[in-house]
Amino acid sequence: MTACERLSDRMPEVAAGAGWSALEAAHLSDCADCAAEWDVVRRTAALGAGFTMRQEPPAIARAVLDRVAEAKCAERRRSGIVRRAVGVAAAASVVLAAWVTLHRPHAAPAGRGANAVPMASTGRPTASDSAATLTLDIAELDGLSTAELTDLLDRMDLPLSTGRTVDPSGAGDLTHDELERVLRSLEG
Amino acid sequence: MRATTEAEAKSDADLVAAYRGGDESAATELVRRHGVALGRFLYSAGAAPADVDDLVQETLFRAFRRLDGWRGEASFRSWTFTIAGNLLKDAYRRRKGRTMLSIEDRDIPMHADPHAELAASEAEERLRDGLARLPRLQREVFLLRVQEGSDYETIAAALGTTPGAARVHYHHAVKRLKELVS
Numbered sequence: 001m002t003a004c005e006r007l008s009d010r011m012p013e014v015a016a017g018a019g020w021s022a023l024e025a026a027h028l029s030d031c032a033d034c035a036a037e038w039d040v041v042r043r044t045a046a047l048g049a050g051f052t053m054r055q056e057p058p059a060i061a062r063a064v065l066d067r068v069a070e071a072k073c074a075e076r077r078r079s080g081i082v083r084r085a086v087g088v089a090a091a092a093s094v095v096l097a098a099w100v101t102l103h104r105p106h107a108a109p110a111g112r113g114a115n116a117v118p119m120a121s122t123g124r125p126t127a128s129d130s131a132a133t134l135t136l137d138i139a140e141l142d143g144l145s146t147a148e149l150t151d152l153l154d155r156m157d158l159p160l161s162t163g164r165t166v167d168p169s170g171a172g173d174l175t176h177d178e179l180e181r182v183l184r185s186l187e188g
Numbered sequence: 189m190r191a192t193t194e195a196e197a198k199s200d201a202d203l204v205a206a207y208r209g210g211d212e213s214a215a216t217e218l219v220r221r222h223g224v225a226l227g228r229f230l231y232s233a234g235a236a237p238a239d240v241d242d243l244v245q246e247t248l249f250r251a252f253r254r255l256d257g258w259r260g261e262a263s264f265r266s267w268t269f270t271i272a273g274n275l276l277k278d279a280y281r282r283r284k285g286r287t288m289l290s291i292e293d294r295d296i297p298m299h300a301d302p303h304a305e306l307a308a309s310e311a312e313e314r315l316r317d318g319l320a321r322l323p324r325l326q327r328e329v330f331l332l333r334v335q336e337g338s339d340y341e342t343i344a345a346a347l348g349t350t351p352g353a354a355r356v357h358y359h360h361a362v363k364r365l366k367e368l369v370s
Contacts (some may be wrong), residue, residue: 016337040365044334048228056222064248
């Protein structure tokens with residue numbers, strides 16, 4: 001370690017109040033580089049020495065601790081909201097899973113019929129039905145030819161008005177039991 | 189008074205433990221011990237004099253909020269200095285790299301503000317300006333060493349570096365400051 005390095009290492013200590021030895025003082029007066037470094041160190045050590053805080057420590061501590069408490073409250077509120085949102089999402093996914101399970105047709109066995117009909121939510125097959133829609137297996141359709149299937153589909157597409165409908169006129173005169181009987185007869 | 193004396197006798201680690209245990213007077217003692225040094229550090233590192241008090245409070249707020257982050261490897265003061273350094277870096281970024289020393293701050297008349305004592309000579313401003321221009325590690329190593337008298341081991345623990353690297357940063361800082369200031 002050179003004399004300059006030794007002096008450099010001592011500078012913070014001397015800036016804090018310790019004194020130079022005679023040897024160090026002599027080196028400092030002879031070495032311009034060390035003198036320039038000492039000037040920087042000495043002045044930096046004194047920088048802001050007159051600083052005082054506007055408020056007393058208890059007031060600062062009070063303000064700081066109030067802010068910390070406030071921040072912790074806000075954090076708890078935020079995490080509460082997140083927890084509730086996660087709970088709602090979990091509940092919703094359970095309900096959705098249950099709904100899908102209850103409304104899903106029985107799983108088709110391997111090699112199910114070629115005439116599985118895609119069903120949209122309306123219950124009618126549509127061109128836009130995708131693989132994501134529910135499918136129903138109708139084993140009775142397996143034996144039909146293409147022409148027979150087309151004919152069946154055409155008939156299914158007929159508007160309701162062309163089929164058998166109930167004439168409700170006069171139904172208002174029936175008693176409750178009579179209405180029940182009529183409805184049971186319609187349902188077969 | 190007795191409580192104050194008891195608190196004064198405790199180490200920083202004891203005070204932190206006491207605060208965690210619900211003793212708010214421990215927090216007051218920590219503020220009393222380190223508030224002024226924090227202010228000096230922030231001022232020396234380039235904070236505008238008018239902002240120093242707010243920055244001290246913000247630093248202490250961050251420190252008390254994240255007390256779990258202090259594991260005692262570095263001194264409590266060095267740890268708060270690194271938080272203050274981060275704060276200054278954020279402020280510096282928000283100001284898009286402009287130096288934090290402003291003409292207005294330098295022109296505050298000596299009697300207009302309690303911080304007037306901080307408004308120093310042109311030479312002092314040149315020194316602060318030089319410190320503000322240093323890379324962050326160089327500046328913090330230099331200030332911890334010169335103002336706090338910390339050894340390189342303590343500085344290295346506080347700043348997450350090695351004592352050897354801290355020594356190198358210190359010498360680079362000295363070299364640059366000599367060029368910038370003289």
